[in-house]
Amino acid sequence: MPPASxxxxxxxxxxxxxxxxxxxxxxxNPEELATYECDACVLVKTPPQGVVLPKTxxxxxxxxxxxxxxxxxxxxxxxxxxxxxxxxPIDGGLIIGLNRMNQLEELDLPNRKALVGAGLVNGQLNQxxxxxxxxxxxxxxxxxxxxxxxxxAENAGGIHCLKYGVTTDHTLSLEVVLxxxxxxxxxxxxxxxxxxxxLTGLLTGSEGTLGIVTRGWVNLTQQxxxxxxxxxxxxxxQAAADAVHAIMKSGLTPAALEFMDAFTVKCVNEAFNIxxxxxxxxxxxxxxxxxxxxxxxxxxxxxxxxxxxxxxxQLQQATTEDERxxxxxxxxxxxxxxxxxxPAFYVHDCVIPRSQLATVLExxxxxxxxxxxxxxxxxxxxxDGNLHPHLFFTPGNQTEIEKVLHxxxxxxxxxxxxxxxxxxxxxxxxxKNQFMDKQFNPQDLAVMAAIRQVFxxxxxxxxxxxFPSGGGCGxxxxxxxxxxxxxxxxxxxxxxxxxxxx
Amino acid sequence: MTSxxxxxxxxxxxxxxxxxxxxxxxxTQRLITPQTADELSGLLQRPDIPSAAISLSKLNQWFNYWxxxxxxxxxxxxxxxxxxxxxxxxxxxxxxxxxxxxxIATILAHDWPGLSAGLTPPLAKRYPRDxxxxxxxxxxxxxxxxxGGRVMKNVAGYDLAKLYCGSAHTLGIxxxxxxxxxxxxxxxxxxxxxxxxxxxxxxxxxxxxxxGQPLWACEVTQLEGDWGVFTIDEHSEHPLADWQALAASLTxxxxxxxxxxxxxxxxxxxxxxxxxxxxxxPEAINIQLRPAGGLVLITHHGCHQQQxxxxxxxxxxxAKQHQGFIKHIAHPELNTLEDATVLALHxxxxxxxxxxxxxxxxxxxxxxxxxxx
Numbered sequence: 001m002p003p004a005s006x007x008x009x010x011x012x013x014x015x016x017x018x019x020x021x022x023x024x025x026x027x028x029n030p031e032e033l034a035t036y037e038c039d040a041c042v043l044v045k046t047p048p049q050g051v052v053l054p055k056t057x058x059x060x061x062x063x064x065x066x067x068x069x070x071x072x073x074x075x076x077x078x079x080x081x082x083x084x085x086x087x088x089p090i091d092g093g094l095i096i097g098l099n100r101m102n103q104l105e106e107l108d109l110p111n112r113k114a115l116v117g118a119g120l121v122n123g124q125l126n127q128x129x130x131x132x133x134x135x136x137x138x139x140x141x142x143x144x145x146x147x148x149x150x151x152x153a154e155n156a157g158g159i160h161c162l163k164y165g166v167t168t169d170h171t172l173s174l175e176v177v178l179x180x181x182x183x184x185x186x187x188x189x190x191x192x193x194x195x196x197x198x199l200t201g202l203l204t205g206s207e208g209t210l211g212i213v214t215r216g217w218v219n220l221t222q223q224x225x226x227x228x229x230x231x232x233x234x235x236x237x238q239a240a241a242d243a244v245h246a247i248m249k250s251g252l253t254p255a256a257l258e259f260m261d262a263f264t265v266k267c268v269n270e271a272f273n274i275x276x277x278x279x280x281x282x283x284x285x286x287x288x289x290x291x292x293x294x295x296x297x298x299x300x301x302x303x304x305x306x307x308x309x310x311x312x313x314q315l316q317q318a319t320t321e322d323e324r325x326x327x328x329x330x331x332x333x334x335x336x337x338x339x340x341x342x343p344a345f346y347v348h349d350c351v352i353p354r355s356q357l358a359t360v361l362e363x364x365x366x367x368x369x370x371x372x373x374x375x376x377x378x379x380x381x382x383x384d385g386n387l388h389p390h391l392f393f394t395p396g397n398q399t400e401i402e403k404v405l406h407x408x409x410x411x412x413x414x415x416x417x418x419x420x421x422x423x424x425x426x427x428x429x430x431x432k433n434q435f436m437d438k439q440f441n442p443q444d445l446a447v448m449a450a451i452r453q454v455f456x457x458x459x460x461x462x463x464x465x466x467f468p469s470g471g472g473c474g475x476x477x478x479x480x481x482x483x484x485x486x487x488x489x490x491x492x493x494x495x496x497x498x499x500x501x502x
Numbered sequence: 503m504t505s506x507x508x509x510x511x512x513x514x515x516x517x518x519x520x521x522x523x524x525x526x527x528x529x530t531q532r533l534i535t536p537q538t539a540d541e542l543s544g545l546l547q548r549p550d551i552p553s554a555a556i557s558l559s560k561l562n563q564w565f566n567y568w569x570x571x572x573x574x575x576x577x578x579x580x581x582x583x584x585x586x587x588x589x590x591x592x593x594x595x596x597x598x599x600x601x602x603x604x605x606i607a608t609i610l611a612h613d614w615p616g617l618s619a620g621l622t623p624p625l626a627k628r629y630p631r632d633x634x635x636x637x638x639x640x641x642x643x644x645x646x647x648x649x650g651g652r653v654m655k656n657v658a659g660y661d662l663a664k665l666y667c668g669s670a671h672t673l674g675i676x677x678x679x680x681x682x683x684x685x686x687x688x689x690x691x692x693x694x695x696x697x698x699x700x701x702x703x704x705x706x707x708x709x710x711x712x713x714g715q716p717l718w719a720c721e722v723t724q725l726e727g728d729w730g731v732f733t734i735d736e737h738s739e740h741p742l743a744d745w746q747a748l749a750a751s752l753t754x755x756x757x758x759x760x761x762x763x764x765x766x767x768x769x770x771x772x773x774x775x776x777x778x779x780x781x782x783x784p785e786a787i788n789i790q791l792r793p794a795g796g797l798v799l800i801t802h803h804g805c806h807q808q809q810x811x812x813x814x815x816x817x818x819x820x821a822k823q824h825q826g827f828i829k830h831i832a833h834p835e836l837n838t839l840e841d842a843t844v845l846a847l848h849x850x851x852x853x854x855x856x857x858x859x860x861x862x863x864x865x866x867x868x869x870x871x872x873x874x875x
Contacts, residue, residue, distance in 0.1 A: 201664025251685030291714030
């Protein structure tokens, strides 16, 4: 059901935009638009009035200038793998799909950097880097589909960001189409040092509300020459959480340290016959890397001693590259494997201080009984405290959906109370914007709104995202926006019947 | 503005809020020159600006040290040396390797790269901004605000810490910081690798960097007139006596009076620039190279700052020819943003966050002060 405040497009919009990108790259048939009514968070669905698929920055700029001239909201979109509703055209308007801007435009191996189009798929960049000894470090689980522009917009993380950092640690300079159609580079040269204000850091993770990133220089990282992947099984989540703490305290910096609970292990085993220990309550998957075998063996012995002391009931290690690949594929596919038991779930992305892991996991466990929902499944980035609790429900069952939403709200509050944050890598988007005032006070949010006002004074760039009110038009303080959206509840007609199948 | 240019120096002992400072400066129509004790003298060289100077020197306590989470929340007037002394108890450090006498506020305000900038293990760039989890910032309106948090990953809202770091307090005064700590590597030692020439030193540094061994510093510099490479690593053989003192001297305080400029350029251009510097650097000017970060530090010993101007201007041109840029420190007015739209964005940001343009700092004056109404 489209919202009442849908933008109105001029009658000649298709002709005007066809003139910029060509007729075949302007979409407005309902069946074509259906693809763009949501991203991977299907909590809110609303179709755009049109979709434009530009090929160049000049085309994006022309489209945005046209939107600015006609006060039409626009939303940049990559592969639509976002998990927070960041690409949902909540106010209608145009989707600007960047998938055709998918070129690796320049590869500067000696200086370890690459110039990429926003529509280039993360995994494809790494495929093109194969054999170079370098890689693009951010590796969200969606990397086989998600675009680097989307990664930049959301400041995506991934399994290996524990050691190698999130997307903002790898952006050097961004080409941005501002909401009035002007084009800038955030830094005149792709170097981490800067003259003037650090606009690259500000734009990264701004969810398309300050402009559209069309190209970017990204940093490439040296591939480690020696890698070890191991698995430790524990009789309780508490013991696994303690082991995480012990590992991180020891000075080891694993490339990855992932937690899987018993239900997740069961699903993965049944789906992929991977052979994870089945008689345990939690499994930690850990990757270590180094530039020499000696160094790696030293780390490995250290890690095994810590895990054993922390009560690991079983220790296993991958002995071949294939086994390592299989283990990580099992981890990355653990979420789809839930589909064997539940048709839909609502995934969260809170981050908590590592020391709170055991306590918070226990509190999350209690949500099941408290809200009368199926047990919450946990598979997450333990090393940096980035939780991904999965709350299950049946699509179309409004009672279950309501319970899951209430449980989700309680879960976010638990994490905030523990000193955490609403999101570690999925972004705020539409999904969590109504909770931003629980993490930040009005003054903090007012500063963010003031900055948005500089870049996006008409509120046309991705309206309704990040801020609690969803405000966009001319406001510099929070509250009272004409674009205010109700929170996502069962009573909200924006909430889809299909629920959150992601 | 008042015609009385006598600086009003205020040194609050608490940071929430600063009512006296704001009231006083408002009553007297003064600009506010946010500054930490360690850069006070430099800022007071601006007699043209009637100012209420706020020193953060008394704000040097820590509020929370979650050592199990490798996280500490401190007042920004704390020095790097004080911070390291506190975290040492738990074998932890803030691994930027910045000057021990510099305050955290100053390091963050200038996003001043320490010796570890550009060295990879474990994080990508290791600029100070990369090791900040959250900030407390006093706005131009006198409100204490916060951004970020205390967790290792956080994408809730705009990453304002990235914007404030490097803004020289001109968008808001950094009063608190929550920092990401790491476990201190064991057996860390400093080594001096003497070399006959600058070029030989650069070649040695390249070899060391490509060896794959973790390094926490790799500086090409001169010791008592002789070229060499200074490294910090975990090798235990033949360490340099009192290497910490040498490391401290190489970090440079971001407002040290002998600092002239920093050149940033692609790694592959470093050799070319060094060749140019080898034959064009005046007698009284020193160069120090941080090859992993593509950074060249320009300092002077004894020449008047004005005498260095022609050289610095020429160096700026050469840096640009080598796909890099120069950031002037002694002469910030020479810095430029050639893109008029980007410059306008800077001034609009300044105007939006500080409409009366009261937070002034020479380091950013050139790009933020002339606010766009």
